[in-house]
Amino acid sequence: MSTAHQTVGPYWHLLEYEGWNDLLREDGPNTGMAAEAITLAGRVTDGAGAPVTDAQIEIWQAGPDGRYDGSFHGFGRARTDEAGRFRFRTVKPSPVPGRGNATQAPHIQLQVFARGLLRHLTTRAYFAGEALNGTDPLLAVVPEERRGTLIAQPGAPGEWVLDIRLRGDGETVFLDI
Numbered sequence: 001m002s003t004a005h006q007t008v009g010p011y012w013h014l015l016e017y018e019g020w021n022d023l024l025r026e027d028g029p030n031t032g033m034a035a036e037a038i039t040l041a042g043r044v045t046d047g048a049g050a051p052v053t054d055a056q057i058e059i060w061q062a063g064p065d066g067r068y069d070g071s072f073h074g075f076g077r078a079r080t081d082e083a084g085r086f087r088f089r090t091v092k093p094s095p096v097p098g099r100g101n102a103t104q105a106p107h108i109q110l111q112v113f114a115r116g117l118l119r120h121l122t123t124r125a126y127f128a129g130e131a132l133n134g135t136d137p138l139l140a141v142v143p144e145e146r147r148g149t150l151i152a153q154p155g156a157p158g159e160w161v162l163d164i165r166l167r168g169d170g171e172t173v174f175l176d177i
Contacts, residue, residue, distance in 0.1 A: 008071075021028065021078035023090040024088075033064070033072060035064035035072075036092045037089065040159075043163045051084025057077070057112055058076065058077045062093040064092070092127070103132060105136040107127075112166070114158075123175060124176075125149070128160075142173055
């Protein structure tokens with residue numbers, strides 16, 4: 001017997017565990033991590049600019065050592081609220097090795113799951129002002145006028161803001177991976 005295809009499940013109920021959006025929580029695998037703590041926040045909107053209130057955002061990132069297989073546990077999950085907002089508490093990643101001798105600028109990968117999406121959407125959050133943004137291999141292939149949709153901007157102290165627009169004017173750049 002086949003399992004039915006579901007775009008965001010069948011374990012959607014696990015999203016209710018709010019601790020998954022705090023990668024630095026006291027009882028988590030990153031307790032005591034010596035790194036720059038940050039908050040990554042944003043808002044998910046549809047093509048009309050209305051908030052997407054039932055989305056799930058997952059992040060995956062390298063740690064402060066620039067590795068995915070180091071001591072930092074870099075996976076998190078958050079839901080959007082009634083205004084389409086999401087929030088993660090994590091650490092600022094370091095640059096990571098890319099293909100060949102390339103170095104990727106510090107970034108966090110985000111995946112968006114929501115009603116109406118047949119496949120999740122993948123994007124990245126880079127950090128405004130990072131010197132390596134200018135030579136990052138992925139940013140280099142994104143048209144200059146659209147790169148801003150991948151660049152998180154400083155918000156409150158220690159906070160980075162990246163809004164995600166699913167369609168229309170200012171649509172976020174999504175990766176086909």
